[in-house]
Amino acid sequence: MxxxxxxxxxxxxxxxxxxxxxxxxxxxxxxxxxxxxxxxxxxxxxxxxxKIGFCKNCFSLCDLGEDFCNICKSQNRDENTIAVVEEYLDMVMIEESGIFKGKYHILGGAISPINGVFIGDLKFKELFERIENAENNVEIILATNPNIEGEATSNYIIEEIEKRKLKYKTKITKLSRGLSSGYLEYADNITLINALKERKEV
CATH class of the missing domain: 1.10.8.420 (RecR Domain 1)
Structure with a gap:
């Protein structure tokens, strides 16, 4: 050969x-x-x-030179409902379900000290700033992966919202437990739609 x-x-x-x-x-x-x-x-x-950059608001991918992605720029999306996901692919999966009309915040991973990923490596600070600067009350949908790292990441967000005294303006919800353990990107559309529809307040 x-x-x-x-x-x-x-x-x-x-x-x-x-x-x-x-x-x-x-x-x-x-x-x-x-x-x-x-x-x-x-x-x-x-x-x-x-030629690909990152949205300055949610950290999704966008064309280089653009400050914001199409979802953040859209006037047809609910800016007071924010789905917090680990990676860009997780956002893509939720978008493909066609049910979610809010906006996103992409952390860039999940807390995993064993894999060398710590709190300071992820976009937590920017998330809390978005909540602080929001003009209205917001819903934060914790859409991290249904595994140990995803749970640790969600728990950290819940604790920090309490610690930063942001609970008064924040409704925190989690995807329903219909998702099997593992990764959001492998969930089928029907399961994902049901998980979003049946999300529970924390």
Whole structure:
């Protein structure tokens, strides 16, 4: 096998969920694709880091040079209802459910000292500032993953809202327990819709 093809296959195996067999199929697909397709794909991969930025409000992804993402800019979203999620993909899953019409706050992960992720590494300070600066009462929906790290993260938010005396203007809710343990991104639409509809106040 040519060295460049071996190199491509090896690179593809680093993608999550891709083994050597799948990587080989993808490599041969690219080998047989037209040059324009491959060049467009190559450009997209090269630009993914250099042309994507973060929303200054919720820390979602947006085009570089934009201050705010489309959801934060939208006048049709309820700015007094904020779903707190760990990662961008969690937000995507909730958006795909089609039921949520509020806004988001992306923490950038979950508290996990064993994995080297501490409170100061995540966007907690910015979340509390959003609550403090809100003109009206807000609902904070804790939509962290249903696992140990997600629970620790949610509990920290609850404790800090109490400590910072923000409870008077904050309704805190959590997704219902219909979600299986693990990660939000693996939940199906119906389960996610029910978890949002049946969320409970903390």
């Amino acid at each position: 040519p060295k460049e093809l071996e190199r491509l296959i090896n690179s593809i195996t680093y993608l999550p969920g891709i083994g050597e067999k799948s990587a080989t199929k993808l490599a041969f697909f690219l080998l047989n694709s037209n040059q324009n397709f491959n060049e467009n794909l190559s450009d997209s991969i090269k630009n993914i880091k250099s």
